[in-house]
Amino acid sequence: KTVHAFEPQRMTYNALCGGIALSNAENVYAHPFGLGSEEQSGSQTLNIVSNDGGGSSICPFSSAASMPILRTETIVVRTLDSLELNNVCFMKLDVEDNELFVLRGGKETIRRCGYPPFIFENNGEPNIELFEYIRTDLGYRIFPINTVSNMYLAAMN
Helix, strand or coil, X not given: CCEEEECCCHHHHHHHHHHHHHCCCCCEEEECCEECCHHHXXXXXXXXXXXXXXXXECCCCCHHHXXXXXXXXXXXXXCCHHHCCCCCCCEEECCCCCHHHHHHCCHHHHHHCCCCCEEEECCCCCCHHHHHHXXXXXXXXXXXXXCCCCEEEEECC
């Protein structure tokens, strides 16, 4: 299978590309932009809250919002649907509280690809709007991943 990885933060993207090259992974493609909704498409400000890039977010209400912002970076955001990918069989979302917007921007891709299972993160209090969208609008069931307190599996069965 082919793997598409999306990383908008410049230094983290460079590290990702280095890891792909060192692993000689010819089936992995890195993309230097983030995913989001149609309304988020274009230039966005990424709030960087750690030196390793973890926790950085474009969402002002993210769980990282209470952390001091070390610096900002202008990034590009596109929708998953704009990529016109086919044969998506699994997704992993770790987008620091932007999961709902990524799913909204990928609704046609998800439908066209037969509703592939995906893992997503939910930090802090359960995001009721996100869980309802996954269950009601997309029709998935949600299962907690027992060994990780903030990760969930969304699947049709």
